[in-house]
Amino acid sequence: MNDDLLLDVRHLKAYFRSKQRTVKAVDDLSFTLKKGEILGLVGESGCGKSTTTKALLRLIGNQKKEYLEGEAFFEGEDLIKKSDKQMQKIRGNKIGFIAQNPMSSLNPVFTIGNQIAEVPQMHQRAAKNKAWSIALKMLQKVGISDHETRAKQYAHQFSGGMKQRAVIAMALAGNPSLLIADEPTTALDVTIQAQILDLMVKLRDETQAGVLLITHDLGVVAEVCDRVAVMYAGKIVEQAPVDELFHHPQHPYTKGLLASMPKIGSRKKLIPISGHPPNLYEMHGGCLFQERCPFAFDRCKNVEPPLHKIAENHQSACHLSSERMNSF
Amino acid sequence: MLKVWNRYRHNLLAVSGLVFILLLIVIAIFARQIAPHNPYTMSTAARLTGPSSSHWFGTDQFGRDILSRIIYGSRISLQVGIIAVGVSFIVGTVMGVIAGYSGGWVDSLISRITDVLFALPDILLALVIMAILGPSLNNLMLAIGIVYTPIFSRIARGAVLNIRDSLYIEAAYSMGVKKIKILWHHILPNILSPLIVQVTLSFAFAILSEAALSFLGLGVSPDTPSWGIMLSSAKDWMELAWWTAVFPGIAITLAVFSFNSVGDGLRDALDPRTGTGN
Amino acid sequence: MGKYILHRLIIAVPILIGISILTFFLIRLVPGDTVTAILGTNYDPKLAHKLRSEMGLDQPVILQYLIWIGHVFMGDFGTSSFTGQPVLSALMERLPITLELALLSLVVALIIAIPLGVLAAYKHGTRADYASGTFGMFGISVPNFWLGTLLILIFSLHLHLLPSGGYQPLSKGIGENLRSLLMPVIALGTAVAAVTMRSTRSAMLDVLNEDYIKMAKAKGASNARIIWKHGLRNALVPVMTVVGIQIGYLLGGSVIIEQVFALPGMGRLALQAISNRDYSLLQGTILFVAVTFIMINLIIDVIYGWINPSIRYK
Amino acid sequence: MNRDYKPFIRVDHLKKYFPVAKNWRGKNSQYVKAVDDVSFSIDEGETLGLVGESGCGKSTTGRLLLHLLAPTSGSLFFDGQDLTQLSKQALWQKRREMQFIFQDPYAALNPRMTIQDSLHEPLKAYGEDKRTRSETIKTLIDAVGIPSQYLNRYPHEFSGGQLQRIGIARSLALKPKFVVADEPVAALDMSIQAQILNLMKELQHAFNYTYLFISHDLSVIDYMSDRIGVMYLGKMVELTDRDALYQEPLHPYTQALLSAIPIAEPKRSKKKIMLKGEIPSPVHPPSGCHFRTRCPFAKAICAEKEPEWVEMKKGHYVACHVVQEAHQ
Amino acid sequence: SSGNSTKDSGTSAKTDQKPVYGGTLTIADLNDAKGLDPHKETSAQSFHYIENMYDTLFRYKDGKYGIIEKDLVNDYTISKDGKTYTLHLHDNVKFHNGDPLTSSDVKYSIERIIKMGVRAQQFDAVKSIDTPDKTTVVITLKQAVAPFLTFLANPMNAIVNKTIVEKNGGKLDQADAGSGPFTLVSWKKDQEMVLKKNKSYFKKGLPYLDKVVFKAIPDSTARSTAIRNKELNIDLQLTAKDKMLLDHASGVTVKSVTGTYWEYIGLNVTKGPLKKKEVRDAIAWAVDRNALNKQVKFGQATPLTGGPIPPGHAYDAKLDTFSKRDTAKAKQLLADAGYPDGFSITLKVGQNQDQVDAAQVIKDQLKAVGIKVNIEQQEDSVFFNALGKKQFEMTIVGWVGFVDPDEFFYNIFHTGGAYNQQGYTNKEVDKLLEEGRVTMDEAKRKQIYDHAQKLIVEDAPMVFLYANKQSTAMTDTVHGFDVNPTVTTKSLESTWLSK
Ligand SMILES: Nc1ncnc2c1ncn2[C@@H]1O[C@H](COP(=O)(O)OP(=O)(O)OP(=O)(O)O)[C@@H](O)[C@H]1O
Ligand SMILES: Nc1ncnc2c1ncn2[C@@H]1O[C@H](COP(=O)(O)OP(=O)(O)OP(=O)(O)O)[C@@H](O)[C@H]1O
Numbered sequence A: 001m002n003d004d005l006l007l008d009v010r011h012l013k014a015y016f017r018s019k020q021r022t023v024k025a026v027d028d029l030s031f032t033l034k035k036g037e038i039l040g041l042v043g044e045s046g047c048g049k050s051t052t053t054k055a056l057l058r059l060i061g062n063q064k065k066e067y068l069e070g071e072a073f074f075e076g077e078d079l080i081k082k083s084d085k086q087m088q089k090i091r092g093n094k095i096g097f098i099a100q101n102p103m104s105s106l107n108p109v110f111t112i113g114n115q116i117a118e119v120p121q122m123h124q125r126a127a128k129n130k131a132w133s134i135a136l137k138m139l140q141k142v143g144i145s146d147h148e149t150r151a152k153q154y155a156h157q158f159s160g161g162m163k164q165r166a167v168i169a170m171a172l173a174g175n176p177s178l179l180i181a182d183e184p185t186t187a188l189d190v191t192i193q194a195q196i197l198d199l200m201v202k203l204r205d206e207t208q209a210g211v212l213l214i215t216h217d218l219g220v221v222a223e224v225c226d227r228v229a230v231m232y233a234g235k236i237v238e239q240a241p242v243d244e245l246f247h248h249p250q251h252p253y254t255k256g257l258l259a260s261m262p263k264i265g266s267r268k269k270l271i272p273i274s275g276h277p278p279n280l281y282e283m284h285g286g287c288l289f290q291e292r293c294p295f296a297f298d299r300c301k302n303v304e305p306p307l308h309k310i311a312e313n314h315q316s317a318c319h320l321s322s323e324r325m326n327s328f
Numbered sequence B: 001m002l003k004v005w006n007r008y009r010h011n012l013l014a015v016s017g018l019v020f021i022l023l024l025i026v027i028a029i030f031a032r033q034i035a036p037h038n039p040y041t042m043s044t045a046a047r048l049t050g051p052s053s054s055h056w057f058g059t060d061q062f063g064r065d066i067l068s069r070i071i072y073g074s075r076i077s078l079q080v081g082i083i084a085v086g087v088s089f090i091v092g093t094v095m096g097v098i099a100g101y102s103g104g105w106v107d108s109l110i111s112r113i114t115d116v117l118f119a120l121p122d123i124l125l126a127l128v129i130m131a132i133l134g135p136s137l138n139n140l141m142l143a144i145g146i147v148y149t150p151i152f153s154r155i156a157r158g159a160v161l162n163i164r165d166s167l168y169i170e171a172a173y174s175m176g177v178k179k180i181k182i183l184w185h186h187i188l189p190n191i192l193s194p195l196i197v198q199v200t201l202s203f204a205f206a207i208l209s210e211a212a213l214s215f216l217g218l219g220v221s222p223d224t225p226s227w228g229i230m231l232s233s234a235k236d237w238m239e240l241a242w243w244t245a246v247f248p249g250i251a252i253t254l255a256v257f258s259f260n261s262v263g264d265g266l267r268d269a270l271d272p273r274t275g276t277g278n
Numbered sequence C: 001m002g003k004y005i006l007h008r009l010i011i012a013v014p015i016l017i018g019i020s021i022l023t024f025f026l027i028r029l030v031p032g033d034t035v036t037a038i039l040g041t042n043y044d045p046k047l048a049h050k051l052r053s054e055m056g057l058d059q060p061v062i063l064q065y066l067i068w069i070g071h072v073f074m075g076d077f078g079t080s081s082f083t084g085q086p087v088l089s090a091l092m093e094r095l096p097i098t099l100e101l102a103l104l105s106l107v108v109a110l111i112i113a114i115p116l117g118v119l120a121a122y123k124h125g126t127r128a129d130y131a132s133g134t135f136g137m138f139g140i141s142v143p144n145f146w147l148g149t150l151l152i153l154i155f156s157l158h159l160h161l162l163p164s165g166g167y168q169p170l171s172k173g174i175g176e177n178l179r180s181l182l183m184p185v186i187a188l189g190t191a192v193a194a195v196t197m198r199s200t201r202s203a204m205l206d207v208l209n210e211d212y213i214k215m216a217k218a219k220g221a222s223n224a225r226i227i228w229k230h231g232l233r234n235a236l237v238p239v240m241t242v243v244g245i246q247i248g249y250l251l252g253g254s255v256i257i258e259q260v261f262a263l264p265g266m267g268r269l270a271l272q273a274i275s276n277r278d279y280s281l282l283q284g285t286i287l288f289v290a291v292t293f294i295m296i297n298l299i300i301d302v303i304y305g306w307i308n309p310s311i312r313y314k
Numbered sequence D: 001m002n003r004d005y006k007p008f009i010r011v012d013h014l015k016k017y018f019p020v021a022k023n024w025r026g027k028n029s030q031y032v033k034a035v036d037d038v039s040f041s042i043d044e045g046e047t048l049g050l051v052g053e054s055g056c057g058k059s060t061t062g063r064l065l066l067h068l069l070a071p072t073s074g075s076l077f078f079d080g081q082d083l084t085q086l087s088k089q090a091l092w093q094k095r096r097e098m099q100f101i102f103q104d105p106y107a108a109l110n111p112r113m114t115i116q117d118s119l120h121e122p123l124k125a126y127g128e129d130k131r132t133r134s135e136t137i138k139t140l141i142d143a144v145g146i147p148s149q150y151l152n153r154y155p156h157e158f159s160g161g162q163l164q165r166i167g168i169a170r171s172l173a174l175k176p177k178f179v180v181a182d183e184p185v186a187a188l189d190m191s192i193q194a195q196i197l198n199l200m201k202e203l204q205h206a207f208n209y210t211y212l213f214i215s216h217d218l219s220v221i222d223y224m225s226d227r228i229g230v231m232y233l234g235k236m237v238e239l240t241d242r243d244a245l246y247q248e249p250l251h252p253y254t255q256a257l258l259s260a261i262p263i264a265e266p267k268r269s270k271k272k273i274m275l276k277g278e279i280p281s282p283v284h285p286p287s288g289c290h291f292r293t294r295c296p297f298a299k300a301i302c303a304e305k306e307p308e309w310v311e312m313k314k315g316h317y318v319a320c321h322v323v324q325e326a327h328q
Numbered sequence E: 001s002s003g004n005s006t007k008d009s010g011t012s013a014k015t016d017q018k019p020v021y022g023g024t025l026t027i028a029d030l031n032d033a034k035g036l037d038p039h040k041e042t043s044a045q046s047f048h049y050i051e052n053m054y055d056t057l058f059r060y061k062d063g064k065y066g067i068i069e070k071d072l073v074n075d076y077t078i079s080k081d082g083k084t085y086t087l088h089l090h091d092n093v094k095f096h097n098g099d100p101l102t103s104s105d106v107k108y109s110i111e112r113i114i115k116m117g118v119r120a121q122q123f124d125a126v127k128s129i130d131t132p133d134k135t136t137v138v139i140t141l142k143q144a145v146a147p148f149l150t151f152l153a154n155p156m157n158a159i160v161n162k163t164i165v166e167k168n169g170g171k172l173d174q175a176d177a178g179s180g181p182f183t184l185v186s187w188k189k190d191q192e193m194v195l196k197k198n199k200s201y202f203k204k205g206l207p208y209l210d211k212v213v214f215k216a217i218p219d220s221t222a223r224s225t226a227i228r229n230k231e232l233n234i235d236l237q238l239t240a241k242d243k244m245l246l247d248h249a250s251g252v253t254v255k256s257v258t259g260t261y262w263e264y265i266g267l268n269v270t271k272g273p274l275k276k277k278e279v280r281d282a283i284a285w286a287v288d289r290n291a292l293n294k295q296v297k298f299g300q301a302t303p304l305t306g307g308p309i310p311p312g313h314a315y316d317a318k319l320d321t322f323s324k325r326d327t328a329k330a331k332q333l334l335a336d337a338g339y340p341d342g343f344s345i346t347l348k349v350g351q352n353q354d355q356v357d358a359a360q361v362i363k364d365q366l367k368a369v370g371i372k373v374n375i376e377q378q379e380d381s382v383f384f385n386a387l388g389k390k391q392f393e394m395t396i397v398g399w400v401g402f403v404d405p406d407e408f409f410y411n412i413f414h415t416g417g418a419y420n421q422q423g424y425t426n427k428e429v430d431k432l433l434e435e436g437r438v439t440m441d442e443a444k445r446k447q448i449y450d451h452a453q454k455l456i457v458e459d460a461p462m463v464f465l466y467a468n469k470q471s472t473a474m475t476d477t478v479h480g481f482d483v484n485p486t487v488t489t490k491s492l493e494s495t496w497l498s499k
């Protein structure tokens, strides 16, 4: 195995069970992430992106109705097998987490500094003033001006972009080797989004941490990611380096997405994907995309296409692309 | 509707409350058939006798059968609940809807009135009103009705304000639907659920208030078999006869408990967000 | 902060004036009057007339109101027409007792209810949660006067452990004082405890679903830290609102509880004033209760601001 | 583009101030200047795109145009008539001809009414009889692609894309001439977004609607509009033809916005203009030019004087001191 | 009437024991005093608080009923025509502030009583008050007033200190202006009033107690619990139920005498069916006083089967009309009056629990003869207002504290009587009552009142129910306390506590 390998997820499954039904939010997911790499996980709303992050952080899987299976090797150790106590030592320390909604991710009743300082206090047993100076340093690092006053302020005194910076500072305070960011810019305006993405790339360059970046915006992916995994209905349907994916998409879903996106300067008529994504609890055999797929044929209805290699570093889960490979 | 019931069904407390309320209604309607004795008949010989096979809950200081009085008392409690809550529900809702929908000085005026009424403890206000009206069952219902009017007004106003700004109201308006129609078709049906919840909770309050005012001697007339009156006179006798104080109290508690738990259950069932107790 | 309090006080003035008008005129709608109450069995029309004109009760009501409110603004609440005692001194005599009863009930209730509510939320869905839910529901359903009566029945009449009524001032020693308030506090505080417990539980459940709790978890905080540090203080924000509403209940409930336990507080005074048609005393009492209510709520709001910095006022 | 249409909508010096604070005497003392002196016109059959970041006043402008909000000052001509001068009844009659499409289709439908009832409502309000109503609705439903057997369902039984189709159908039921579409696709997934955009274009083609199309997404605006207006903090800063805007944006804010938007084409090197700071509070906007606090080219004059709304080239309006000076 | 009252230690059982000085006695009553001004107060509750701070010219004899003895007065004479009273005061009496009590204080006090209005009518006949010297007072009346000494013995017709009155702006609501055995220390409304020993009391050697604490405990159960727990020494007024309970309590003695508190059904003779004498009579026959006594008073009251005066005083034993209930007769009377099927009527009551209870029993009893009673309970103030304005049909109330027969009859049954709420008029009765007022001869007076009672009972403006026992509970350590029909705490001056 590669020395650079940071995260190796294999056959991860996360289901939500209730009396009426089982939602297969994440179903047999496998991917890897290297040190210093930014992996983009794209997909439409409800396809299981957030559930993936929660499973990796083991924020789910502790209750009976949450079912978790598979392996997730992080620095050689399987996260899925860890106890809650062991996970507490890893979260915030070795794995930093940046939440989707900065507006609600900060505790309104404690100062920002206090919340950042909590991380070294918990994980490094740092003394109060030591932790505070770490917090100040982190705020400075994420580009918050006047950080000494700002540290003593509360979340409601911060603007959206500043809150997201504070959340990033909090995620970095434990010096993590893996950063999981769940749609870190979705709630922000474009000009602010550009600032935050820029910051994240810069921080990655500095710390050489691996970044798992969740987003639904292909534009964001194209700008900052090294590699992309496209998710559809709880599964990864295509995985490739960024250039490869945008220029030689293999899966009909990926192709559809690219064709349906308006592009500035291009007057081409958009070609939408017909229909809408399936319910994650009414799944039947075969390819999940087959109902919306213009190329679907008999096999698609019955046999679920596995994710398989079609080129170096490029995988797709489509009968068609595998056939094309075979025909070479 | 079915969904609401499905959510409600799983709340054990709420279901038992509902069952008890239905039971209470049956008891109140068929009091004459169910009660083992006449609740007014006195007997010097049988005064203050403890629970026995002929008087399950014992007798009071006049030898009247306590069980029968409790059974008849359910009529008073339900009557007070229905009328008092009816009054406050109708008056309060109208006030609140007018305040919330029209805004401006009408809103200010109505809101100030409710503020003033809110700054006085319920019981104190009810006492003063009872003192004005004089003790009788009708006045008691009116007094409790007045006291609980501001709650409905506030809830209705809040709900209207909440919904008034919602997008589908603006949408209807933008498509030329007249304001009064919007009020009737969109606003009223949508503010109903918090009001219904409050109706059940107020029912519980009304029963408690009747008991409390009667307990203080400002309630219904003293020979009425009301639970509050029974408790009030039991206070003098409980040392000799604990049952005079214990059973009417249990009746009040159970009735109030039932209405509260139904209200609670409804609130959870009507509001899918509070899916906390599955 | 000071400005905020001032602002709140200014807002309270119209409410108090509203209350003063309301009570003043309401009371005058009450049939019967002070004079009949004073004379009681010995009612004699001639004597009654003489007393009425002495008390100024034969003047127009509006004039009576203006005279009264004018005096109130100068701190003179008049004298009780029934006992001849100055209203203010009567109120000041009673206020500490009601306040002690209400605040003691509140504090005891909070000390018990908040941890229970937090635990119920933490163990939510378990038997302990259902048990506490049922208990809480009983707590808000049981009439306080009945609970008081039962306590007397058990602890005074049968076990002879506690006095069945009466108030022992602090000057008689804190032990005696607390002994005389123990049962009243339980009777009055149970409902408050139940309501607080229920609202703490549901507030805590809401808070535990918040993003910042997930964030705290993602930071590696332990469960205890999440609940007691990150959760509780946020959960207290809605709980404080509920507590504010409870103040009204406590003051109203003390009318009944003071009657049950023969405590000479403001509630009892109000009741006497009503039955004696003691106008100036009743007006003064109601105004005082309203002021107390508003003041305690103001204090709660200040605490509220302390708990929740986003509504702290500059 | 073709500019020979007759002006259909014209707004002059339109302002909308929302009171946000009252002083101790209950008088309004502070305002959000949501729309602050905006002038433009829309021709018949044309689509004007309105773009800008959150809170800049796009929706307020849309609402003002339909007179759902009364303007604080300014005039507003619709088909030659000043809406601000009309009686209630006349306004109500006019209302038929102008309609709104909402960003959140779910919130815009009464959750307790079947979509059938919701669709009937506007027609009923204008006194159409039942048969005409049913026929109109049938046609519309077909046009937006909702099967008619779904009519008895409630809003929560539909997906977001379907709901937006229903919302569009409802807005068009009265056969309006002018439609304000307020971020109609912002809540939708990217695979659905293209369906709706295409639908709106087709309908416009068929019925010659005039559109005001609001979005914060420049690529969507680009796809839909003939002309585009850019707003910043209550002001319109630039307005011109679509091509002119993308090819030679004049205002520094437009330039920054264009460069900040992530493009779904990896490694397409583009010069980024990173804006500093964030959008100031609309209650206390900066003096002079509102954008000057973030503007990379700000000069002394920008703080002193509000820039004028000037037609720099034919049909190309800009409000910027720097640009105007450069042209002199 | 003779000499010094201190020799007689009332009804104390253990007269052989030697009094012990010192100690604090705690005594509980139903309600607190409204105020402390003896000339202003009307409620009996207030009297119990006030009377120990003041002295009166005469007083009721301990343990006896209707017998008057001297108090501040050392010696006195009444002229033959009953119009001139010459009173000689003790010369060693001092007010609590040290001022001597002199004849001018007496004159001032009587004039103040007249001015205050409450008991002015007792002194209506006063023509002049002269004070020839410091210890002599001569009161001249316009005509003879038979109960005049009784009036002077009323504990609220007390002698007050002019200086103190004036210092308090004419008000004594919160102040002590007396010369009595105890002086006021503190009064916390509805909590307690504390009195301490007056060391310079004019009766040598009295009082024994250092301190007396009065407590107002409205709840009878609370009072009886407290005395059982020995938190109290005296529970002044027991309800029938508490008497029953306390009779068996250890360390507590209950003493009772027939009291002056009598209760009746008032019938408004100016309204509806009650205008007819037969109807009123029918009600009188239909009421079962013995059953009522059993149900409401645990059989402890004395049923009034004749007139209103309880046994022992101006009581007429021969007048025993209603000793047995007769529903047949009642029905006959109703039929005669034109109500063979009875009628509906409202019975108004106040807040007195016994009367509320009695109303329920009477409702039950009258049902037997076809009269349907609706009970309407009102708050006392509203209730008494309604009574004063004759706004009632039937009511249940009681009178208390009368000592002289004139007090019993004149105000209630005379056409112009101040408390004639029933609207009762009978010329013959009026004449008899006027005569009784001015007749000084005891025997003749009794005859007059016997006759009046007979007429009243026949007319039945009231249905007399019962006279209550006055019961007091005290711990076994209390000695020398007088349980008096008029309910008084006056004997606290000679009460003492054993260890
Ligand atoms: N606690 C839960 N219980 C039941 N179902 C859940 C739960 N959490 C998520 N789901 C379901 O799992 C599926 C995946 O949810 P997830 O939040 O992972 O999607 P996502 O890709 O992050 O979407 P978005 O872009 O909207 O954030 C959804 O259908 C969601 O409804
Ligand atoms: N009814 C209102 N009362 C007070 N302020 C308002 C109101 N409506 C809008 N505003 C304020 O006016 C400003 C402009 O709001 P508007 O909704 O027009 O912005 P927008 O450009 O549509 O933003 P978004 O992209 O978030 O929809 C904002 O600051 C907003 O807070």
Ligand SMILES: [Mg+2]
Pocket (backbone or CB within 6 Å): A049, A050, A051, A100, A182
């Ligand atoms: Mg997500």
Ligand SMILES: [Mg+2]
Pocket (backbone or CB within 6 Å): D058, D059, D060, D182
């Ligand atoms: Mg908007």
